[in-house]
Amino acid sequence: MAINLDRPDLFVAVIGAGAxxxxxxxxxxxxxxxxxxxxxxDGAIAEALTAVGKGLDGQVAKGRxxxxxxxxxxxxxxxxxxxxxxxxxxxxxxxxVEDLGVKRDLFRALEKHLAADAVxxxxxxxxxxxxxxxxxxxxxxxxxxHFFNPPPAMKLVEVIGGLRSDPTMVDALVAFARRIGKQxxxxxxxxxxxxxxxxxxxxxxALRIVAQGIASPREVDTLMKEAAGFRMGPFELLDLIxxxxxxxxxxxxxxxxxxxxxxxPSAQLSVRVAGGLLGRKTGQGFYDYTEAPKASAPTIAVxxxxxxxxxWIADEDGGNDLALLLNAAxxxxxxxxxxxxxxxxxxxxxxxxxxxxxxxxxxxxxxTVAVDMFGRFKGRHTAMKNxxxxxxxxxxxxxxxxxxxxxxxxINDSTGFVVQRLLAMxxxxxxRIAELRVAAPADIDTAVELGLNYPRGPLALGDMLGPARxxxxxxxxxxxxxxxxxxxxxxxxxxxxxxxxxxxxx
Numbered sequence: 024m025a026i027n028l029d030r031p032d033l034f035v036a037v038i039g040a041g042a043x044x045x046x047x048x049x050x051x052x053x054x055x056x057x058x059x060x061x062x063x064x065d066g067a068i069a070e071a072l073t074a075v076g077k078g079l080d081g082q083v084a085k086g087r088x089x090x091x092x093x094x095x096x097x098x099x100x101x102x103x104x105x106x107x108x109x110x111x112x113x114x115x116x117x118x119x120v121e122d123l124g125v126k127r128d129l130f131r132a133l134e135k136h137l138a139a140d141a142v143x144x145x146x147x148x149x150x151x152x153x154x155x156x157x158x159x160x161x162x163x164x165x166x167x168x169h170f171f172n173p174p175p176a177m178k179l180v181e182v183i184g185g186l187r188s189d190p191t192m193v194d195a196l197v198a199f200a201r202r203i204g205k206q207x208x209x210x211x212x213x214x215x216x217x218x219x220x221x222x223x224x225x226x227x228x229a230l231r232i233v234a235q236g237i238a239s240p241r242e243v244d245t246l247m248k249e250a251a252g253f254r255m256g257p258f259e260l261l262d263l264i265x266x267x268x269x270x271x272x273x274x275x276x277x278x279x280x281x282x283x284x285x286x287x288p289s290a291q292l293s294v295r296v297a298g299g300l301l302g303r304k305t306g307q308g309f310y311d312y313t314e315a316p317k318a319s320a321p322t323i324a325v326x327x328x329x330x331x332x333x334x335w336i337a338d339e340d341g342g343n344d345l346a347l348l349l350n351a352a353x354x355x356x357x358x359x360x361x362x363x364x365x366x367x368x369x370x371x372x373x374x375x376x377x378x379x380x381x382x383x384x385x386x387x388x389x390x391t392v393a394v395d396m397f398g399r400f401k402g403r404h405t406a407m408k409n410x411x412x413x414x415x416x417x418x419x420x421x422x423x424x425x426x427x428x429x430x431x432x433x434i435n436d437s438t439g440f441v442v443q444r445l446l447a448m449x450x451x452x453x454x455r456i457a458e459l460r461v462a463a464p465a466d467i468d469t470a471v472e473l474g475l476n477y478p479r480g481p482l483a484l485g486d487m488l489g490p491a492r493x494x495x496x497x498x499x500x501x502x503x504x505x506x507x508x509x510x511x512x513x514x515x516x517x518x519x520x521x522x523x524x525x526x527x528x529x
Contacts, residue, residue: 025140026164026195028114029202036061036109037116038129043146044118045071046174049078051116052100053175054203059112061103068102075100078175110136114199116168118146126150127158134160144168144196148219149275152212153185162187166196169216170205171474179473180205181216206473208466214279217462218474219272221481223286224448226269229257230289232444237437240309246432246441249403250395252478257445258309261292262302270296284508285452323408323433328418330354330426334369335362337384340492341371341396352426362386367419371396373492374443374499376436377409389413392420395440397496398488404431405440438503439496446484447496451512453481454525458514464526482525490519 033056037048040062048071051058062068079096082088109115115133119125130143137143143165145155156165167183180200184193193209200207210216215223229243238246244256261269273288280286295301295308302308334349336342338359349356362368368391370380377393380386388411395405404424408417417433424431434441453471457464468480477484485493494511501509518525 026142026189026191027140028142028195028199030113032057033113034111035059035114035116036103036112037118038062038106038109038133039118039146040064040067040071041118043170043172043174044116045075046172047116047118047146047170048100049075049096050170050174050203050205052096056099056203058100059103059108060100061106061108072097072100072102106132107136109133110138112137113141115141115143116146117143118170121147121150123150123154126155130155130159130165140164142166142192142195146170149215149272149279151185151214152183153187156185156187163189163192166192167210167212167216168196168200169218171218177473178204178206179218179470180207181210181218181470181474182207183210183212183216185212206469208462208470210462210466210470211460213459213461215272215276217456217467217470220276220456220461221449221453221467221471222475223273223276224452224481225445225475225477226257226261227273227287227289228445228448230261230291232437232441233258234289234291235437236435238432238434238441242432242434243441243445246403246405247445249430250400250405251398251442251446252402254476254478262308262310262312264302265304266292266296266301266308284506285455285510287508323417323435325414325418325421325433328415328422330422331367331419333357333363333366334420334423335360335366337368337370337380337386339371340373340495341394341399342369344399345369345371345394345396348427349423352423352428354423354426356423362390366390367392367416367423369394369420372499373397374439374447374496374503376438376503377407377412378436379438379503381409390416392417393440394420394424395442397440397443397446397492400442401429404429405442406431406433407436407440408433409436438500443496444500446488447493447500448509449477449481450485450488450493450525451497451509451515454485454512454515457482457525458512464528468526485515485525490515490525491522494519 035051035056035058037044037060048058048060079093152167156162169181171177182196197207240258244258247253247256270292277286306312334356336346336358342358346356346358368386370393372380381388381391393407406420421431468483471477471480497511
């Protein structure tokens with residue numbers, strides 16, 4: 024089968040005129056390709072063309088597109104009245120409902136009209152390309168082109184070949200993605216591909232943290248934005264995407280990986296979906312969008328305190344760095360040795376809770392507070408108490424940290440704090456994607472940065488934090504909880520032991 028998607032007269036048909044389909048059609052037309060759009064629902068095409076026109080008007084108003092260019096795009100983007108109108112298309116892109124049976128029926132219907140060398144690409148985000156193609160007479164012509172919402176704005180496209188796809192299919196689709204101005208990455212035909220697979224860490228672990236009473240959704244979001252540098256907190260992201268969509272993806276990937284603990288869905292989110300608290304589209308999710316935003320506040324009420332007379336810091340990861348910060352702020356802090364009976368004791372554990380660190384170091388739990396130094400974060404400190412931490416000790420520790428000029432969030436005891444847990448799980452899931460050969464290490468990072476808008480891809484993030492330190496967090500969490508969810512991948516463990524980058528191939 025000769026595949027040629029480079030020819031100047033390439034004609035593209037897009038099936039499905041919802042938000043994804045019309046966005047994909049707009050992208051193709053803006054790239055100079057003759058494009059037709061089809062939808063079985065009456066009125067859907069007219070609605071789609073109106074929406075595309077309004078979107079282009081916005082680009083014209085901002086000076087990103089001329090009125091003449093807009094007219095050219097709308098001229099190249101035409102309605103299709105039946106599937107037979109796709110007969111001369113060299114590429115058909117399907118963007119309909121995520122239902123295997125419905126997609127198979129569509130592909131079989133399309134094959135009756137298409138030329139033998141025409142390519143059919145599915146925009147599926149979670150179904151198997153191989154399974155969709157299995158219903159076709161020519162499965163070798165079927166591949167995956169997974170765009171992200173909204174397609175005109177999102178640069179990433181995941182390119183997927185099925186097990187029976189023509190060997191040249193993936194290369195042809197990669198070249199096509201570049202032709203329409205997108206950044207393609209190649210993924211194997213596995214559940215969730217790269218981006219939806221990688222997303223199994225951020226939201227699910229944040230939901231677990233809140234369910235365990237460690238911090239509120241607002242505080243988790245604040246920590247991940249101000250301490251870890253993420254553009255959106257996990258609960259803001261859940262509300263933006265919609266709890267129903269997110270929960271469906273969680274359940275799908277968990278089931279398709281045969282109940283892998285790392286991808287366990289959230290019972291908390293299931294209840295919210297049942298209750299209709301879906302996020303922005305319903306006006307209420309983890310946040311109430313009918314009210315003005317509230318200022319962030321510590322989850323745990325901390326009584327105002329004066330700066331402590333002295334602070335003792337355990338001689339462990341980040342201890343010396345924290346002492347330098349406190350001393351520069353005028354707080355007397357010593358590292359190691361024997362703590363003063365009246366001093367506030369600060370521990371800086373990796374993957375351990377405040378209780379465990381206090382008992383391991385034989386400290387008075389009532390005078391002990393843990394501080395997260397995992398990433399040496401500059402934007403916000405986390406102070407973590409244990410069940411016996413005295414209020415005055417917690418207040419003094421918060422006052423000392425605040426004296427450095429950095430805001431402080433106080434949380435309940437947790438193996439791995441909040442930020443450690445989330446970042447370590449992001450790195451671990453990214454390492455598992457590499458381990459399963461879903462995509463090349465560099466492509467994993469590119470996909471996550473472009474598709475999820477994380478400040479770094481998971482493997483680059485692990486390199487920044489230090490693979491051995493990430494491994495210490497995961498091992499500490501698993502040892503404390505006995506939960507297989509936190510077991511480190513062999514990919515991470517080997518590279519941490521060798522002291523090399525997580526992007527190092529086998």
